Amino acid sequence: MVNLMIDGKQISVKENTTIMEAAAQNGIPIPKLCYLKGINEIAACRVCVVELEGKEKLITSCNNVAEEGMVIYTNSPKVRRHRRTNVELILAQHDCQCVSCTRSGNCSLQSVANDLNILDIPYKKVLEKRPWDLSFPLIRDSSKCIKCMRCVQVCEKIQGLGVWDVEGTGSRTTVNVAGHKTIHEADCALCGQCITHCPVGALRERDDTEKVWSAIADKNKTVVVQVAPAVRTAWGEELGMKPDEATVGKILDACKRMGADYVFDTTFSADLTIMEEGTEFLKRFTEGELKERPMFTSCCPGWIRFIKSQYPHLVRQLSTAKSPQQMFGAAMKTYFADKIGVSPEQIYTVSVMPCVAKKGEREMELFHGEYAGHDIDAVITTRELVKMIRSAHISPGTLKDRESDRPMQQGSGAGVIFGVTGGVMEAALRSAYYLLKKENPPADAFKAVRSPEFQANDGVAEAEFSIDDVKVRTAVVSGLGNTRALLDKIERGEVHYDFVEVMACPGGCVGGGGQPIHDGKELAFDRGQNLYCLDEKAQLRFSHENEDILVMYQEYFEKPMSHKAHMLLHTEHVN
Ligand code: HC0
Ligand code: SF4
Numbered sequence: 001m002v003n004l005m006i007d008g009k010q011i012s013v014k015e016n017t018t019i020m021e022a023a024a025q026n027g028i029p030i031p032k033l034c035y036l037k038g039i040n041e042i043a044a045c046r047v048c049v050v051e052l053e054g055k056e057k058l059i060t061s062c063n064n065v066a067e068e069g070m071v072i073y074t075n076s077p078k079v080r081r082h083r084r085t086n087v088e089l090i091l092a093q094h095d096c097q098c099v100s101c102t103r104s105g106n107c108s109l110q111s112v113a114n115d116l117n118i119l120d121i122p123y124k125k126v127l128e129k130r131p132w133d134l135s136f137p138l139i140r141d142s143s144k145c146i147k148c149m150r151c152v153q154v155c156e157k158i159q160g161l162g163v164w165d166v167e168g169t170g171s172r173t174t175v176n177v178a179g180h181k182t183i184h185e186a187d188c189a190l191c192g193q194c195i196t197h198c199p200v201g202a203l204r205e206r207d208d209t210e211k212v213w214s215a216i217a218d219k220n221k222t223v224v225v226q227v228a229p230a231v232r233t234a235w236g237e238e239l240g241m242k243p244d245e246a247t248v249g250k251i252l253d254a255c256k257r258m259g260a261d262y263v264f265d266t267t268f269s270a271d272l273t274i275m276e277e278g279t280e281f282l283k284r285f286t287e288g289e290l291k292e293r294p295m296f297t298s299c300c301p302g303w304i305r306f307i308k309s310q311y312p313h314l315v316r317q318l319s320t321a322k323s324p325q326q327m328f329g330a331a332m333k334t335y336f337a338d339k340i341g342v343s344p345e346q347i348y349t350v351s352v353m354p355c356v357a358k359k360g361e362r363e364m365e366l367f368h369g370e371y372a373g374h375d376i377d378a379v380i381t382t383r384e385l386v387k388m389i390r391s392a393h394i395s396p397g398t399l400k401d402r403e404s405d406r407p408m409q410q411g412s413g414a415g416v417i418f419g420v421t422g423g424v425m426e427a428a429l430r431s432a433y434y435l436l437k438k439e440n441p442p443a444d445a446f447k448a449v450r451s452p453e454f455q456a457n458d459g460v461a462e463a464e465f466s467i468d469d470v471k472v473r474t475a476v477v478s479g480l481g482n483t484r485a486l487l488d489k490i491e492r493g494e495v496h497y498d499f500v501e502v503m504a505c506p507g508g509c510v511g512g513g514g515q516p517i518h519d520g521k522e523l524a525f526d527r528g529q530n531l532y533c534l535d536e537k538a539q540l541r542f543s544h545e546n547e548d549i550l551v552m553y554q555e556y557f558e559k560p561m562s563h564k565a566h567m568l569l570h571t572e573h574v575n
Helices: 019-024 076-091 109-116 152-159 211-218 229-233 237-240 248-259 269-287 299-311 312-317 325-340 357-361 382-391 411-418 423-437 480-491 524-536 546-559 564-570
Strands: 001-008 010-015 049-052 072-073 138-139 165-169 174-177 201-207 224-227 261-265 349-353 367-368 371-374 378-381 460-467 472-477 499-503
Touching: 001 237, 010 019, 010 076, 049 076, 049 201, 076 109, 076 480, 138 357, 138 460, 152 165, 152 480, 165 229, 211 224, 211 378, 211 382, 211 460, 224 248, 229 248, 229 382, 229 411, 237 261, 237 299, 237 382, 248 261, 248 325, 248 382, 261 269, 261 312, 269 325, 269 349, 269 472, 269 564, 299 312, 299 499, 325 349, 325 357, 325 367, 325 371, 325 546, 325 564, 349 382, 357 378, 371 480, 411 423, 411 460, 423 472, 423 499, 472 480, 480 499
Parallel strands: 001 072, 224 261, 224 349, 349 378, 472 499
Antiparallel strands: 001 010, 049 072, 138 201, 165 174, 367 371, 460 472
C-alpha cells in the first residue's frame, strides 16, 4: 500500500494507482475530458491537473501514479487557475453553439466549463470546418473536435480498425479519417463506438427524425414501427426512468402517440430469424453442405461491413438470413400489407435501433413482384427516439404499456436476448435442439454461451454441445478487435467451430453506438442482465413456439427456407 495526502485527507491506496483513481476512491472527483480508463490515458486535455507539494509545475493526475508521502491539492487556487486556462484554450478552438448541438446537456466540455464558472472565452480562433458528406450515417464535425484522441484510440484498440488519425500540424491539428481518405473510402464498420466515446458533439449519427415526422404527416403513408430488443434496456436512462419502468410497451405507446399507425417489437422477427437461420445452419451442418466451417451469424451490420472489408474471402461463410430488422421490413411490406389491404409502396417502415450501422443496412433492396424498394425506409437510434419523445412533449410518466399490434404480436424470450452478446447463439441452439430432437431442451440449457464478463477471455465465449450424437462447437464474440483476433486463430487452424456469433459492439447491441451516452461509464453489462431477466420472466422462451410466426408460415411463407422465404428473408452477401 501507498500512503499519501489528498486535499488534507490521509489516504492509503494500492501500488500503481493513479492519483486520479486514488482521489476518486476517496470521494474526491477530479474533472477530466480526454481520459478513458485503459484506452486513453494520455493527458491530452490537461484538465485533470493537480498540485504536488514541493513542485513548481502542476502534474496531470490521470497518468501519474500515487507515491508514498505525496501531498496533493486537487482544488487549490493555482490548480483552478491553470485548469480554467486550459479549458478556455479548448473552448477557443471549439464551436460553442451549444443550443444547436446534439450533445447539449450531455457534454463533458459544457459541464467542465460550467463547473469552472467560465462566463466568457478570452481567446477566439476562426474555426475551419473540414468537408464531410452529411448523407453518411456517421458525421464528424471538425469544429467541435477537442482532439482528445478518444475516437482514435477506441477505433484502434477496441475495434481494431484505425479509421481515425491526427491530421495537420500546429494550430491546424485536428482528427480526421486516417490516410487522407474520405469516410466512404475508409473501412468504417459504422459501429458508432467513436460516437459513444466522444466527450463532446464532434461525432454523431445522421439525424433521420425529420424523415419520420414527414412520413407520419403524410396521409398517403401507413407508418409501421419496429423496436429492437436492446432499445428497451436504455431509452429510459435519458428520460429519468428506472429500468423496470422503462418497458418496451411504453415505447410502443410513445410511438403510437407520436402518430405511428402500427407498432411492433423486433423480437417477433428475431424469432423469425431463428427459424430461417437455425434451419439453414442445420441444413448446411447435417447435409454436409457446410464444408467451410464455421457458419457466421449475419444480423449485425457492423460485423458485415467489417468482414467485407477485412476478411472478404470469409464472406461466403455468412448465413444468408437477413437480420431481424430487414426480415421485419420485408414481412411488413408483403404479408402485413396484404393483411391490411394496402400496397407495399404505401407502407413506410421505421425501425428504432440501438445502432448506427442499421442506418447503412437499410440500403439493402427488397424486390417483391412489381415493387422494388427497401425493406426499411428509416432507421432512428435510441437517442433519436428520445429526442422525438421530447419534441412531442410526451411526459414519460403518462406512458402506458401497450401490446404490439396484430398479427405479428408475439415475441419470445429467445428473441429478447438477441440484444446481448451470445443471445442469437443461445436462441438458435434452443430451437436447433428442438428441430433435431422434436422436444424442447430446458430453456437455460445453453447458458454456457453467455459471457460472465464481456471483456474476459478476449470477449470470446466458447461452448460445445452434444444433441444426441451431433456435436456442435460454438463461439460467441463481441467487439471487432476481439473478432479480428478470433478470426485469425480460426484461419491459423488453432481453433475449430461450427457456428460463430459476432456482434461488432462490445457486449452486443446493448452497448450499441446508438444508445444513450454516459461519459466514462460502460453500461452494456447491466443492460444485458436486464435482457436476461426479461427472458427468464417471459412466458414464451422458444422461437419455434411463437404462434404468430407459425401462422405467418402457414399463411404466407410456407416453411423456413421455402422459395418465398428465400426471396424475401434471405440475401446474398457480396463484396
Ligand atoms: Fe440488434 Fe438485432 S439484436 S442486431 O443488436 O439479430 O441493432 O437490439 O435489432 O436486426 O433482433 C440491433 C438490437 C437488433 C436485428 C434483433 C439481431
Ligand atoms: Fe449495431 Fe448491434 Fe452490431 Fe453494434 S452490435 S453494430 S449495435 S447490430
